Amino acid sequence: MIEISHLTKKFDGFIAVDDLSFTVEEGEVLGFLGPNGAGKSTTMKIITGFLGATSGSVTVHGHDISRDPMAVKSLIGYLPEGAPSYPDMTVLEFLNFIAEVRGFSGEEKKQRIAKVIREVELAEVCHKTIETLSKGFKRRVGLAQAIIHDPKVLILDEPTDGLDPNQKHQVRQLIRNLARDRIVIISTHILEEVSAVCTRAIIIAAGRIVADGTPKELEARSRLFGAVSIQLTQDFDLAAALEGVEEVADIEPSDEERRRFIIIPVPGKQIFGKVLDRVQSEHWPVAEFHLVEGLLEHFFRSVTSQTATSQPRTSRGARASQQSANQQQG
C-alpha cells in the first residue's frame, strides 16, 4: 500500500504539489492525470525518492521514503519521463547493469534478463547500443528495466508516449498483466488509455486533486453523460422537434461540423431512447445518431480548465467527442 499524506512540494516560489493526500492499494492501476505542469511528474519523483518533499509524507508498504529510501527504492520499479537510459550501452549491458544494482547475480540474473527481454520483445535489438534504437524501443528498454525485479510497486511516467498504436496496445496489455497483486501508477495524457487499463483515476490540477474515482464514475460526472450526438443532412429545427421532451436540458451546435448537434440530458436522465423514437417516428433528416463519446476527456477538461486554462466550458463541451486528448493539452 502507498500512503501519501499532506504532500507538498515547493520550488522557488511556486507550489508544484499542494497538500496531496491519497492511498493506493494492491491490485489497483491508478491513472494519474492532469494538464502539463499540474504536478504529476513531481509527485512521482517524490514517491520514487528522487526528490524530497517540502512537507508531508510518503509511505510505501510501511517504509517512509525520507527515513528509509533504500527499502522503498528496492520495492519500486520506475520508468522516468522520457525513459532515460545510458546511450552508449547495449540493451543487454544496460539490463545487466540494472539487474546487478537490483541485487541479482549468476543464473537468476540471466533468467530475469531473458524474461524481460521476452516480455517487452527486445530480442532483436539486444546487442545494439541504446542510442541507435528507435523511440519505441527505447521506451521498451525503459519498461524492461522497471520490471526486471518484479517490483511490488510500478510507477510509469507516460509509458506509451511516442509509441505506435500496436506498441501502445502491447504496453497496455503488459501493464494489465503486471497489475495483479501489485500497485501500478501511470501518468498519461491519453485518456482512452485510462479507460483501457486503469481501475482508478486521479485528476490533479495545480498540484491538487480535483477528481478521484473509477474511470466509469468520472465519465458519469461529465455534463455530457448520456448526451446524444446527431448529424443532420439538411437544415432542421431541432429545438422545435424536441419540444416537450422534458429530459432534454440543452441543445448545442457542434463547432466542428455543420449540422451536428449535441443534445444534453438533464443530469441523471436517459434521453437516447426517447430521442431515437422521435427521430424514427417523425422521420428527421438524420445521417448519424449516437451517444457522445470521450466523456472522460470532457470531464477532464471541465475540472482542469478553470485552473489550467481560462477557456469557456460550454462551447468546448460540444467538441468533446471529436478531439484527441493531446491537442488541447499541448
Add this chain to the structure above:
Amino acid sequence: MRNLGIIFKRELAGYFATPLAYVFIVIFLVMSGIFTFDMGGFYVRGQADLMPFFSFHPWLYLFMIPAIAMGLWADERKSGTIELLMTLPVTLSDAVLGKFLAAWVLSGVALLLTFPIWITVNYLGDPDNGVIVAAYLGSWLMAGGFLAIGSCMSAMTRNSVIAFILTVAICFVFVASGSEIILNALRWAPQTLVDAVAALSFLTHFDSISKGVLDLRDILFFVIFIGSWLFASAIVIEIKKAN
C-alpha cells in the same frame, strides 16, 4: 559497497565503450613524451631520473583531467539518467565514489602506460627507482585531486563543456597558487598567508613527493582534498537534482 563496485564497473566500461578512453590515453602519452624529451631536456640534463617527466604533470593534468571528469554528472543530468540512477537502490555516496574511482582508474591506466619512459631511463642509466615509484604515486594522487574538482564542477551543470571550463579554471587556481609567480606577487603579504596559499597548491605537495619524499602530510593533503571535493559533489547533486 556492492553497488559502488557495480557503478564503478559500468562507468569504466563506459569510458572504453566510446573512443574517449583511447583518445585520452593516446594524447596523454604523446604529450608526456613531448614534454619529457623535447621541452624537459631529458637527454640534455644527463641525469638518470624522471624529473622532466613528472614536473610537467600538473600542467598536463590541467587540461587532460577535466576532459574525463566533465561528463561524470553533467551527462547524467543532460540525458535524464540521473533520475534513473537516483531511484535505483543506490546511495549517493556509492554513485559519487563509483564514478570518481572509474575516472581515477582511467587516469591511472594512462599513467602506467608511460612505463616505456621508466624503462628508457633504466636502460640509459641507474636511477633511484624508489623515487620514481613515489613520484608515480604522487602524480596519481594529484590526478585524483583534479578529478574530484571535476566531479563537483560536473555536478553543477548539465553542459559538459561548461563543466570542462569551470574545472580548468578552478584547477588552475590550485596549481598556480604554488608557482613562483604567484608567491612572489604575494611578497608584501604576511608570511603565514603566503604559506597558506602555497600549502593549498598541488605543486607544493607534488614537488616533495616527486622528489621521493613520501611525507604523510602531503599524502593526507590529497586524500582530504579529494574527500572534500567529492563531499561537495554530493551536496551539489542533492541540491541541483530538482532543476
